[in-house]
Amino acid sequence: MAYDVIVVGARCAGSPTAMLLARQGYRVLVVDRSTFPSDTVSTHLIHPPGVAALRRWGLLDRLVATGCPPIDTYVLDFGPFALVGAPGTEESPVAYAPRRTVLDKLLVDAAAEAGAEVREGFVVDELLTDGDRVTGIRGHALGGGEPVTEHARVVVGADGLRSVVAGSVRLDQYHEKPKLLCGYYTYWSGLPMDGRFETYVRPDRGLAAWPTNDDLTLVVAGWPYAEFEANKTDIEGNYLKAIATAPEFAARVDAATRAERFAGMAVPNFFRKPYGPGWALVGDAGYNKDFITAMGIQDAFRDAELCVTALDDSFSGRRPYDVAMSGYQAARDGQVLPMYEFTCELATLEPPPPDLVQLLSAINGNQPAMDEFARMNAGVLSPADFFAPEHIDQMMTTNLPRA
Ligand SMILES: Cc1cc2nc3c(=O)[nH]c(=O)nc-3n(C[C@H](O)[C@H](O)[C@H](O)COP(=O)(O)OP(=O)(O)OC[C@H]3O[C@@H](n4cnc5c(N)ncnc54)[C@H](O)[C@@H]3O)c2cc1C
Structure with a gap:
């Protein structure tokens, strides 16, 4: 053989x-x-557990040497409030998006x-x-x-x-499960992210942005797969309309320059x-x-x-x-x-259920709990552990006003 x-x-x-x-x-x-x-x-985007694998294999230094910027903060914006947390662990604190x-x-x-x-x-x-x-x-x-x-x-x-x-x-x-979402992305220059991953959850729309090599920022926008046929003839227009659902972010994109063609798909x-x-x-x-x-x-x-x-x-x-x-x-x-x-x-882009909204509003401002939420979104913490009743109790307790 x-x-x-x-x-x-x-x-x-x-x-x-x-x-x-x-x-x-x-x-x-x-x-x-x-x-x-x-x-x-x-x-x-490679969340901290993926970065940890590159370190275990002795390849992280090579990635860092490419000038790809580290991402140490996740901003998860739900409209009325945004949860801002650290996605990693002590041994693997950051994400990269090479x-x-x-x-x-x-x-x-x-x-x-x-x-x-x-x-x-x-x-x-x-x-x-x-x-x-x-x-x-x-x-x-x-x-x-x-x-x-x-x-x-x-x-x-x-x-x-x-x-x-x-x-x-x-x-x-x-x-x-069938295709749920279609997403399109491109790269922008002049859109600084300062080490942040940002995501915006809006009715029937999802947006996200993060920095990559060559001082570029990737911005992705998605809508339900049910809209695929209707929207496919004007990707750019629908992408910009989706971004407009987060007006402050849209103003930053407006001041930036698109550097590449659109790419995207549904899976x-x-x-x-x-x-x-x-x-x-x-x-x-x-x-x-x-x-x-x-x-x-x-x-x-x-x-x-x-x-x-x-x-x-x-x-x-x-x-x-x-x-x-x-x-x-x-x-x-x-x-x-x-x-x-x-x-x-998440990929259905349906509004989060009321008990989730209640939980996320309750942890807003509670840094340890927001870090936990960021870590769940980074795959460091399983959703099963994050949403476990005892973990929720623990987060709520730490959210009590300090004496
Ligand atoms: C729009 C979009 C956005 C995504 N964003 C992210 C993200 O931000 N972060 C993340 O972690 N993941 C993301 N993913 C998923 C991620 O890209 C994939 O999970 C990852 O690429 C899987 O790697 P792979 O090696 O299994 O397959 P692939 O990357 O698909 O590589 C398969 C390789 O097999 C080769 N191949 C196929 N058939 C043959 C053949 N017959 N003969 C020889 N070679 C063949 C292909 O040429 C290809 O190079 C995204 C996916 C999509 C579609």
Whole structure:
């Protein structure tokens, strides 16, 4: 067998998977139809848990060296009031939003440095099987070329939402929800953010802004998917109308200069069983959700670590393949399900329920509780823990006027 693992897709999920496997001495081939650096549709905010993964992997200094500004404050504006808090922890205090041209190149290079063979501009057309299990890939170089086959003990699909790996195997898809939101974004110069992530929740509209590389600020605006057809012929007009629902922010955008074209999309929400005989899935290929909570990159990083641990356990004989990989699935689902439900609720852009409004108004001005809320929005604290009755009681108690 030429390789232990072939990874299809070399962005947030694929390159870390290849890097971590190669660092453990496995023979890894990672292929991608893209060449790097290259962009992809994403607003690329990485909350502190994702930043912590980059630090664990020894890659954070490289990201910081690109000049990407840190984000230490989250402003969550609900109209009548805004909650302002710190999103991180002592060990990982800030978020970053590096351009995907920057982030993905850094990850691909790290995979290559670790010893993975990286093949860019290579399209996987189908999986090879021996009837029972996946044994490799068949693909071709972009722009033509003879079909090429490669074999491995396991093929990992890190090939995103429209995964060819997921599409080639029989798998279960569960917790499915339709497209809920469509979002469009572009970049602005002359819109300083001073280390802030800002989001504005308005009836049927959501906006957010954060700083990225090259002194640019990304501003995204979204509306319900039900309005997709009606609004698609005038993205710019509808984007600016959405921004106008937050007048002070709109005045800042008005004084800035748009630097790039609009990009955007709507995505379906689903979990897929992330493994089977000879194959596994990481990142969006295995679990996709609306981007309103910006969890995709840190989820991809977490999948890479969990999946590599499971594969290593199986290859080294510590656990049978099915046991190790079902552990990967259980850990992934257990960690993300509360945030998935919260994300899908938020993505409807329906007004927050009265008990939530009451809770958020009650913690307004209570810094420890606002920090907790910021941390929940950053994926540091699970919504299940944040909304637990005892946690709410605790926040309310700390909100009592001090004697
Ligand atoms: C509008 C939008 C905004 C978002 N904003 C954020 C955000 O702010 N923060 C956040 O954390 N997440 C965000 N996300 C989600 C995030 O972008 C994804 O979760 C993340 O990119 C998933 O990484 P991945 O490696 O699984 O897949 P991808 O980034 O999609 O990479 C898949 C790779 O596989 C390759 N590939 C696919 N098929 C083949 C094939 N047949 N052969 C060879 N290569 C193939 C592709 O070329 C691609 O490079 C956003 C998503 C969208 C759509």
